[in-house]
Amino acid sequence: xxxxxxxxxxxxxxWGNYFGAIRQYISLQGHEQxxxxxxxxxxxxxxxxxxxxxxxxxxxxxxxxxxxxxPKRATLFRQSDVPxxxxxxxxxxxxxxxxxxxxxxxxxxxxxxxxxxxxxxxxYPVLMAADILIYDSTTVPVGADQVQHVEVTRDxxxxxxxxxxxxxxxxxxxxxxxxxxxxxxxxxKMSKSYGNTIPIFETPKKLRKxxxxxxTDSTPMESPKNPEACSVYELYKLFAGPEEQAILxxxxxxxxxxxxxxxxxxxxxxxxxxxxxxxxxxxxxxSPDVVEDILREGAHRARAKARExxxxxxxxCGLLAKPV
Ligand code: TYM
Numbered sequence: 150x151x152x153x154x155x156x157x158x159x160x161x162x163x164w165g166n167y168f169g170a171i172r173q174y175i176s177l178q179g180h181e182q183x184x185x186x187x188x189x190x191x192x193x194x195x196x197x198x199x200x201x202x203x204x205x206x207x208x209x210x211x212x213x214x215x216x217x218x219x220p221k222r223a224t225l226f227r228q229s230d231v232p233x234x235x236x237x238x239x240x241x242x243x244x245x246x247x248x249x250x251x252x253x254x255x256x257x258x259x260x261x262x263x264x265x266x267x268x269x270x271x272x273y274p275v276l277m278a279a280d281i282l283i284y285d286s287t288t289v290p291v292g293a294d295q296v297q298h299v300e301v302t303r304d305x306x307x308x309x310x311x312x313x314x315x316x317x318x319x320x321x322x323x324x325x326x327x328x329x330x331x332x333x334x335x336x337x338k339m340s341k342s343y344g345n346t347i348p349i350f351e352t353p354k355k356l357r358k359x360x361x362x363x364x365t366d367s368t369p370m371e372s373p374k375n376p377e378a379c380s381v382y383e384l385y386k387l388f389a390g391p392e393e394q395a396i397l398x399x400x401x402x403x404x405x406x407x408x409x410x411x412x413x414x415x416x417x418x419x420x421x422x423x424x425x426x427x428x429x430x431x432x433x434x435x436s437p438d439v440v441e442d443i444l445r446e447g448a449h450r451a452r453a454k455a456r457e458x459x460x461x462x463x464x465x466c467g468l469l470a471k472p473v
Pocket of ligand 1: 153154155156157158165166167168169170171188191276277280281289290291292293294295298328329330331332338339340
């Protein structure tokens with residue numbers, strides 16, 4: 150399997166990013182190809198302060214490494230360090246039909262709200278297709294919200310191949326049912342743009358406060374409760390094994406337990422799950438050069454593959470090979 154995925158440095162990563170994507174990055178590392186990148190070019194469609202973007206990229210790298218991404222088994226790099234991607238974006242753009250992009254949700258949502266979208270947001274899925282196709286990727290671990298973009302990638306690859314002959318490989322999204330759409334504190338999909346996130350690296354005090362703010366219904370403490378209808382339990386399931394899940398579910402159904410107690414269990418589960426990552430992050434923070442070297446070395450490896458694919462694409466559509 151040739152694995153590839155990207156994540157935008159638009160703010161601190163949250164539990165949706167972790168369970169929907171990052172945990173899969175880690176479990177899939179060590180394959181024939183395990184490429185993961187920080188999507189700084191995509192982030193430019195929303196982050197317009199250079200210092201903030203630079204800091205976000207640093208934080209993203211630290212977070213991913215602290216959470217268990219191992220540079221010996223996976224390649225971690227910055228998207229903009231592989232400029233071949235923007236060349237492939239243009240080549241793909243020339244065969245992209247407008248209607249395909251008009252139905253993509255990021256653009257459609259903005260349009261529906263009457264917000265003017267720029268060309269970067271409109272063509273965002275083409276850049277994402279280039280990200281994937283430029284490494285001949287077979288498998289793209291993502292949450293449910295990105296599946297549409299992987300479908301667009303397949304459409305573009307098929308159209309390119311139909312126009313110029315077999316050249317690009319069709320990837321597939323890799324989505325885990327149980328964590329495809331992690332709920333936020335209001336029960337909607339966890340997302341920075343909804344302001345309902347639970348950040349991964351948060352002080353214990355703030356984390357507890359955020360967890361205690363998760364919306365629950367008004368069933369009185371004594372009454373039995375339905376765990377399956379509760380976001381606290383849905384989140385708890387992501388951390389806990391089957392036995393622990395069954396114990397908490399029983400407490401819900403039996404009555405006599407308030408939501409505060411379930412939230413406390415969630416808090417404890419999160420603290421113990423991310424405890425080691427916290428320590429690793431603190432250590433890594435003291436060696437920023439090591440992190441920068443990892444990103445540079447990653448880009449070097451990724452670029453070698455990207456050059457090979459871009460040469461193949463150039464030749465397929467009638468452009469000259471690039472002088473070395
Ligand atoms: P981004 O940065 O919005 O999100 C990164 C990953 O986190 C997943 N995710 C979630 N999964 C489950 N539940 C949630 N509440 C939740 N919130 C976020 C996303 O599905 C994603 O997998 N366009 C991409 C970045 C990208 C990319 C790529 C991904 C650029 N090029 C090529 C894959 C391949 C994005 O904006 O993800």
